[in-house]
Amino acid sequence: MATTDPIEDVPIGGDMIRLGQFLKFAGLLDSGGNAKEVIIDGYVAVNGEVDRRRGRQLHDGDLVTFEGRTVRVRP
Numbered sequence: 001m002a003t004t005d006p007i008e009d010v011p012i013g014g015d016m017i018r019l020g021q022f023l024k025f026a027g028l029l030d031s032g033g034n035a036k037e038v039i040i041d042g043y044v045a046v047n048g049e050v051d052r053r054r055g056r057q058l059h060d061g062d063l064v065t066f067e068g069r070t071v072r073v074r075p
């Protein structure tokens with residue numbers, strides 16, 4: 001039986017944040033440079049679909065997955 005890791009809510013303190021910023025803010029990556037690389041290389045999914053735009057705007061409820069960890073955007 002497969003186990004599912006819990007989804008962590010990450011409050012962003014506003015209505016919107018860009019994908020590259022969110023990866024760093026949520027602690028999924030250490031730097032913006034790393035975020036740019038993993039996004040462009042297709043290692044990040046937003047709401048279950050790979051998104052290669054680091055400027056992608058994320059809003060309340062969006063799910064971001066990287067290396068098996070999923071976090072949810074919260075205002």
